Amino acid sequence: MISTNSKELLEMPIHDFIIPAEKVAHVQIGNNAEHALLVLTKTGYSSIPVLDSSYRFHGLISIRMIMDSVLGLERIEYENLEVSNVTEIMDRDIATLNINDNFKRALDLVINHAFLCVIDDEGTFVGIMTRRVILKQLKKYVYQPKS
């Protein structure tokens, strides 16, 4: 049974929990795979968003996707890093949150993703919501004394 407290949490708007776009490491359409690999390695993040110059969200790119793309039959084809574009490698089929979604939708989606990209109605990237932030909120509610 859903208690009043959890109902309150599940219906909470997500906007207070978003890491804003300006704080999110990303690459742009037009960047090559080498640049994306550099950003991913330097930041230590497993995957980052791919945006266009208007900050519209297009997909996610990860070190694994990049390494898969240069994996030849007998060797790693490092020379391809410079010539391949992030758009050829990134995953476009990504579940996203809308800025107006509630906590329940984030909770449902985050089970399979370490973080979720948040977009507005125009498809502009607003930021990310991480599993860490969602679990922190959940913990707060689970440990809260019953009212």
Ligand code: AMP
């Ligand atoms: P965390 O919960 O901090 O471990 O983040 C989980 C994942 O979310 C990371 O591996 C990244 O893929 C992504 N992430 C978190 N913070 C950022 C950020 N500031 N910029 C880009 N990606 C991020």
